[in-house]
Amino acid sequence: MSPTKLNLKDKYKLLTRDLDWEFSYEDRQEAFPYEEFEGIKITDWDKWEDPFRLTMDAYWKYQAEKEKKLYAIYDAFSQNNGHTNVTDARYVNAIKLFLTGVSPGEHAAHLGFAFTGRQMGGIGARVAAQMQSIDELRHIQTQIHAMSHYNKFFDGFDEFNHMHDRVWYLSVPKSFFEDARTAGPFEFMVAIGFSFEYVLTNLLFVPFMSGAAYNGDMATVTFGFSAQSDEARHMTLGLEIIKFLLEQHEDNVPIVQKWLDKWLWRGYRLLTLVAMMMDYMLPQKFMSWQEAWELYFEDAGGALFKDLERYGIKMPDYTETIKQEKEHLSHQAWWTFYQYTHAAAFHTWTPSSDEMDWLSEKYPNTFDKYYRPRWELAAEMEAKGERFYTTGLPQLCQTCQIPMMFTEVDDPSQVAYRESVYNDERFHFCSDPCKSIFDNEPEKYVHAWLPVHQILQGNCGGGGLDKVIEYYHLDNGAANLEFEGSPDAERWKQWKGVA
Amino acid sequence: MSYQVTIEPTGDVIEVEEGQTILNAALRQGVWLPFACGHGTCATCKCQLVEGDVDQGDASPFALMDMEREEGKILACCAMPESDLTIEADIDVDPDFAGYLVEDYRATVAAIETLSPTIKGLTLTLDRPMTFQAGQYINLQLPGVDGTRAFSIANAPSSRDNIELHIRQVPNGAATGYIHQQLKVGDSLQLSGPYGQFFVRKSDPKDVLFIAGGSGLSSPESMILDLLEAGDQRAITLFQGARNLSELYHRDRFEALAQQHANFTYVAALNEPEPADHWQGFTGFVHEAAAAHFDGKFSDHKAYLCGPPPMIDAAINALMQGRLFEKDIHMEKFVTAADGADERQRSALFKRI
Secondary structure (H helix, E strand, O other), rough: OOOOOOOOOHHHHHOOOOHHHOOOOOOOOHHOOOOOOOOOOOOOHHHOOOOOOOOOHHHHHHHHHHHHHHHHHHHHHOHHHHHHHHEHHHHHHHHHHHHHHHHHHHHHHHHHHHHHHOOOOOHHHHHHHHHHHHHEEEHHHHHEEEEEEHHHOOOOOOOHHHHHOOOOOOHHHHHHHHHHHOOOOOHHHHHHHHHHHOOOOHHHHHHHHHHHHHOOOHHHHHHHHHHHHHHHHHHHHHHHHHHHHHHOOOOOHHHHHHHHHHHHHHHHHHHHHHHHHHHHHHHOOOHHHHHHHHHHHHHHHHHHHHHHHOOOOOOOOHHHHHHOOOHHHHHHHHHHHHHHHHOOOOEEEOOOEEEHHHHHHOOOOOHHHHHHHHHHHHHHHHHHHOOOOOOOOOOOOOOOEEEEEOOEEEEEEOOEEEHHHEEEEEEEEEHHHHHHHHOOOOOOOOOOHHHHHHHOOOOOOOOOHHHHHHOOOOOOOOOOEOOOHHHHHHHHHHHHHOO | OOOEEEEEEOOOEEEEOOOOOHHHHHHHHHOOOOOOOOOOOOOOOOOEEEEEOOOOOOOOOOOOOHHHHHHHHOOOOOOOEEEOOOEOOOOOOOOOOOOOOEEEEEEEEEEEOOOOOEEEEEEEEEEEOOOOOOOOEEEEOOOOOOOOEEEOOOOOOOOOOOOEEEEEEEOHHHHHEEEEHHOHHHHEEEEEEEEOOOOOOOOOOOEEEEEEEHHHHHHHHHHHHHHHHOOOOOOEEEEEEEOHHHEEEEEHHHHHHHHHOOOOEEEEEEOOOHHOOOOEEEEOOOOHHHHHOOOHHHOOEEEEEEHHHHHHHHHHHHHHHHHHHHHHEEEEEEHHHHHHHOOOOOOOOOOOO
């Protein structure tokens, strides 16, 4: 026993927080040029309480060990033809959505945290953000590796990076992260560090990871465990940033409230893809979107906002709207993708009669009344060889970039349309919150790269649908269209010895 | 069968049952350890095993890797002791915590005084002097009552042979009922102490305010007497809340102290004064009295709260609205057996408040 052994706090102080220095000949404001322009007032960075004390040397050691373990499992998965052990080939479409829709978001988060890890004036906050930046890079890399095995046997994975900048529905997560990354460092931290990585994270990762576990996808489950050991740090960083900003100055409170209102809505809209994945894409379902929303947002988030009230922060007004929408969201989203799956990098299908019964049970107020008749009609048409696709292009929301498919909360038969006029130009929105986000910062959204507008302007291949699909690098007839009869489905039958 | 687990660097000792996790036992025994997921996947509760053996339970191989297991790392949320243990957790020692040893004492009832219609003052003579920090509590054993009951010490630590307790009768409470109805001068009782992390952070020079409700005056009384005896010069303000005048005990004592000490201010608040009280002072809840006194601005103070849970909650809200935050709020919640039921789900935003 050595009496001079440092405890964790001192070790962290010496090996990490002491890495900062005073600016003796450079102007501090020039060194941290973004610290003030958002209106946030920081009076004392020393009040920052490190959310975790991980020294940089220990960080590298742990992460390297995690990688070793993870890749050993990927190898075993690959050698054992793990892809044949999933519940059904339809499942693989959920992870196509993950790789194309979520993984590039990890990369965007990596860039965003690198920015805040440079621009925040406090060393504790900078170190935490830098570690998270490196984590996010690790996450996209390990996700790509986890999926690379599936890429050998299924269509729709190979061009995920190319597609991310072009395909209509992928502009939703892309624009979400670009909106956050083009904000200042504190808005980014509230947007991604707190709203997304803390408040909403369980609604993104748990559904995908539990979905993987329920459907025999060991590679993705293992990635999930590996990432989760990093997520705890991300969550505690999110909590510390919000407390820190709210405690530093009372003038920060209304700014933080505005950011929370914006980013919880932006995040919720993005989760539309998860809702649809949970309710329609998993052959073996584990929980409905509505149940997940109630558990992770209404209960857990409710408790959080109860505590945040002490700072004068209020739950956003629109949570009542979300409460109403939760019984409709997944159905409207899958219906939209069902119609446009010729331009998507995954397959869609009509739910089986067992699945429809599950949906009736989970959504007793809405499924039989509004959505079952549509699916029955779709199935009937398919049986007659008339599987339909919509060839017109949908109108997109200027803010969230999701097609106009959400209905009025008090009338599920009426699609909601909102609009604002700015500089003599008319802009369209899917909802009141998306409209008010635009109205608050119109200059940020007027030049949004809306995929449908771009197609119509001839910027996406410059021709008809065939040209657009080529521009997307969509392997026409293989990666897109109906699942039944797809090459994925045919290969699966061969592996399973089904005629 | 249970094991003793010593948690460094604070030296807290907890009892962990066979098959119980260290985290579970610690939280139940009022010892805070860092944690998040609670089921072995996030590694927030990672600790160093200094001595002893554990079963690592369901710790995920990513949250606790082989090389860490070899180094003696454990996850408190999964690890179950297989012997008595010493672990080192990522927690800070409060520089103002004296860490006086907990010992068992035999006490004799020296006096029972009626402080208010619902509160008795109990003076116990100990078989030997007890060293404690002002604000701490003891665990008292009562005949025919299962387990022990916690009561805060109301006298200053300078008097070590006797301890004074203020005990409110809890409706249908077995222990407080016994004290109010059956206990007699000369009775002998068993107790242990001192316990608790409620004490004045003297190393922090900021002015202090105390908010006390009901018999929650006990700890603040001890703490204020201790500060004044030591000639502490910082501004000290006590807000004492009671329903009506008959429940407002020790008022004369604090008014006299306020006369003698220029740095001590005393504010009493009655939330339901009787007409016969002819109350001229603050009418309303004690946190409202504090907000009115400080004009709703509490920054640059240390606050100490003691009393029933609703008072504590209301006081925290008032303090935070006045921009005083967790780091500077210390509290002792007087929880009775009946208070457990309405525990709402808590977020991870706050550790202690």
